[in-house]
Amino acid sequence: MSLLVLCLLITALLVLRVPIAFAFIGPSLAYLVSTGQSVGLALRLVADSTASFPLLAVPLFILLGCLANHAGIADRLFDFALAILGRVRGSLGxxxxGVSLGFSWMSGSAVADAAALGKLQIPAMLRSGYSKNFALGVVGSASLIAPVMPPSIPAVIFAGLAAVSTGALFAASVVPALLMAVGLCLVVFVLVRRDDNIQRTEFAWPRVWETGRRVIAPLGAPVVILGGILGGLFTPTEAAAVGVAYMAVLGFAYRTLTVRALPKVLTEAVVTTGAIMLIVASANLLGYAFARERVPQVVSEFMTGLTTDPTVFLLLVFLLSMVLGTALDAVAVLTLTVPILLPISLTYGVDPIALGVLMIVSQMIGLLTPPVGTVIFVLQAIAKARMSEVFWGSVPFMVPLVILCFGIIFWPDAILYLPQRLGL
Known part of the structure; x- marks a missing residue:
């Protein structure tokens, strides 16, 4: 079976809405059989892809996000932010x-963020006079902060694939995530500055105090997790375990999490973890087929022959990651492309940490872009909206994200400042 036939089969399965993992596994197994390889080799490749110590952090960070969701942390953050900003024009934007930024320290997933916060924020915006497109756009784009801000699941996947420090990648991602939030706030300001139909709430210090008191303990989670990693107290996997324990204690203390609800929380975490690991395993199987057909060498020769400028290389990586992100899950894109692009980046003198941050941020844009933008489908289900409404509502908010990617492309050393200062 030729590489062209393999790619055509995968494309056809994806168009038919076959889950990504199975769209990869079927044609890859057919390729192995057609080239005389054993099924035992496929089993070994699948097992080896998930037998990675850094990947142990993935199920724990997923469980942390599930616990935070069921513990009602998003509701507490929402009430506090609204109490502070309620009288500002466009406050809910x-x-x-702000709530997505706060919740991102605990979720690590754009889909989890959009699902947890969209149910709360979109109806509140519609009741307050915001347009449906604006509500969908700001909630969807804000959810993209979660996979960039630590603890980022894509960052854990990249660190495992590239054999780089997860803590260094986390540290390098903090500033881009904060810049994403600033850029989205600027877009909100531009879009609502002349809209007088939006309702506001009165500012009251007692309400600020009451809601602020309720978020003190939840905001300790990022201090424990990221502070422990960057301070050298924990490995990322250990920090994830500590974060899970911390969030479970909060949930039981607030009585929003019960023993009876634990099976549901654990089932949700297991299902999500299983889906991610299945994608990693299937993409590794496909990656073997690519390696056997010398795809990494061909791509390397093409890029090095096309340009010797590392900036142009990063621009090509940005375009490739964004385009692939529109059709594939970020985990699948990373598993397929990192083994190909990482060796090439080293020939250009590009730091792997900068490459990782650029790939993650650019792929997040694809989550809000048809045909397979995962966040689009989540918001469609929540708001009973059309795909076009979600996409066009998100377009203005994509501008600062693209600008951020260009900033990383032209000044990649800037995001390395924090990990270098911390000695990571």
Whole structure:
């Protein structure tokens, strides 16, 4: 079976809406059989892909996000942000970005963020006079902060594939995630500055105090997780375990999490983890087929023959990651492309940490872009909206994200400042 036939089969299965993992596994197994390889080799490749110590952090960070969701942390953050910003024009837009930023320290997933916060924020915006497109756009784009801000699941996947420090990648991702939030707030300001139909709430210190008191403990989670990693107290996997324990204690203390609800929380975490690991395993199987057909060498020769400028190389990586992100899950894109692009980046003198941050941020844009933007489908289900409404509502908010990617492309050393200062 030729590489062209393999790619055509995968494309056809994806068009038919076959889950990504199975769209990879079927044609890859057919390729192995057609080239005389054993099924035992396929089993070994699948097992080896998930037998990675850094990947142990993935199920724990997923469980952390599930616990935070069931513990009602998003509701507490929303109430506090609204109490502070309620009287500001466009307050719910800023609240959406702020709550997503706060919740991102615990979720690590754009889909989890959009699902947890969209149910709360979109109806509140529609009741307050915001347009449906604006509500969908700001909630969807704000959810993209979660996979960039630590603890980022794509960052854990990249660190495992590239054999780089997860802590260094986490540290390098903090500033881009904060810049994403600032950029989205600027777009909110531009879009709502002349809209007088939006309702506001009165500012009251007692309400700020009451809601602020309720978020003190939840905001300790990022201090424990990221502070422990960057301070050298924990490995990322250990930090994830500590974060899970911390969030479970909060949930039981608030009585929003019960022993009876634990099976549901654990089932949700297991299902999500299984889906991610299945994608990693299937993409590794496809990656073997690519390696056997010398795809990494061909791509390397093409890029090095096309340009010797590392900036142009990063621009090509940005375009490739964004395009692939529109059709594939970020985990699948990373598993397929990192083994190909990482060796090439080293020939250009590009730091792997900068490459990882650029790939993750650019792929997040694809989550809000048809045909397979995962966040689009989540928001469609929540708001009973059309795909076009979600996409066109998100377009203005994509501008600062693209600008951020260009900033990383032209000044990749800037995002390395924090990990270098921390000695990571």
């Amino acid at each position: 800023y609240v959406s970005v």
